[in-house]
Amino acid sequence: MREIIITCALTGSIHTPSMSPHLPVTADEITAAGLGAAEAGAAILHLHARDPETGKPSAEPGHFMGFLPRLKQASDAVLNISTGGSAVMTLDQRLAAPKLAEPEMASLNMGTMNFALYPMAERISDWKHDWEKPFLEGSDDLVFKNTPRDIARILTELGQERGARFEFECYDLSHLYMLRHFADRGLIKPPFFIQFVFGVLGGMGPDPENLTHMVRIADKLFGEEYMFSVLAAGRHQMPLITMSAAMGGHVRVGLEDSLTIARGTLAQSNAEQVSKIRDIVEALGRSVATADQARAILGLKG
Numbered sequence: 001m002r003e004i005i006i007t008c009a010l011t012g013s014i015h016t017p018s019m020s021p022h023l024p025v026t027a028d029e030i031t032a033a034g035l036g037a038a039e040a041g042a043a044i045l046h047l048h049a050r051d052p053e054t055g056k057p058s059a060e061p062g063h064f065m066g067f068l069p070r071l072k073q074a075s076d077a078v079l080n081i082s083t084g085g086s087a088v089m090t091l092d093q094r095l096a097a098p099k100l101a102e103p104e105m106a107s108l109n110m111g112t113m114n115f116a117l118y119p120m121a122e123r124i125s126d127w128k129h130d131w132e133k134p135f136l137e138g139s140d141d142l143v144f145k146n147t148p149r150d151i152a153r154i155l156t157e158l159g160q161e162r163g164a165r166f167e168f169e170c171y172d173l174s175h176l177y178m179l180r181h182f183a184d185r186g187l188i189k190p191p192f193f194i195q196f197v198f199g200v201l202g203g204m205g206p207d208p209e210n211l212t213h214m215v216r217i218a219d220k221l222f223g224e225e226y227m228f229s230v231l232a233a234g235r236h237q238m239p240l241i242t243m244s245a246a247m248g249g250h251v252r253v254g255l256e257d258s259l260t261i262a263r264g265t266l267a268q269s270n271a272e273q274v275s276k277i278r279d280i281v282e283a284l285g286r287s288v289a290t291a292d293q294a295r296a297i298l299g300l301k302g
């Protein structure tokens with residue numbers, strides 16, 4: 001079995017500052033979180049930006065530029081910029097920073113879907129910032145738009161024109177067929193790095209049977225030409241990514257996906273989650289990929 005790639009998603013656009021004091025928000029915090037995660041064993045850093053004043057998810061290239069050059073200079077981790085941004089951003093906004101930064105890697109969400117976060121809002125009474133509660137509650141009527149035309153545009157503008165390769169985020173079986181469609185159209189070339197996403201309300205649930213079925217269908221559609229990684233939201237994170245590691249897949253951790261390190265205990269940092277999964281996968285007999293090994297496995301431009 002090849003080395004296992006650990007991705008760490010540092011901050012995302014789902015969790016809010018009231019939920020954890022450890023969620024990185026400012027450029028300094030995101031930089032420190034990224035360096036700590038890389039030091040702990042993450043080969044890939046999946047990146048979103050936030051407004052440093054309020055912690056609100058931001059698509060502003062200036063906010064990304066507060067940490068991207070520093071991460072590039074001080075670590076050799078693969079920088080993977082989100083093109084999902086947040087469901088309230090337009091595609092033009094979502095593309096602005098990655099088009100400017102020309103990263104080795106970018107995420108690509110493989111279908112339009114609901115992306116509801118509002119149950120989290122019910123659990124908190126004391127909000128630090130005015131935007132947080134309505135942002136979460138409004139998600140019960142949000143569409144995360146990733147039409148075939150949107151996907152083609154991202155593949156063209158970041159992939160073909162700027163040489164990025166992709167973390168293909170698949171929240172459902174249908175997304176695998178969408179990926180196959182783009183492979184058949186010749187817009188993407190193997191190896192495909194597929195991120196199976198579990199536990200978002202609007203995507204597949206965190207049942208182990210869903211993972212075995214996704215792998216079965218991906219094997220059928222892509223044969224030897226793909227590899228998979230797993231991320232799972234909230235408390236399902238560690239169990240499902242451990243299952244991925246045991247099945248020969250890769251793993252993603254990070255405070256974007258879960259704020260905890262164990263049930264009811266907040267993670268102190270992104271690095272803490274990286275270290276935990278590192279210990280688990282090494283105990284399973286897998287060795288952790290360095291950033292350069294990940295580049296070779298994924299065929300990145302470097």
Ligand code: KMH
Pocket residue numbers: 009012013014082083084085107108109169197200256
């Ligand atoms: N927040 C994850 C469930 C993206 O950034 O493109 C999905 C994600 C989307 O990482």
Ligand code: ZN
Pocket residue numbers: 009012013046048082084107256
């Ligand atoms: Zn993301």
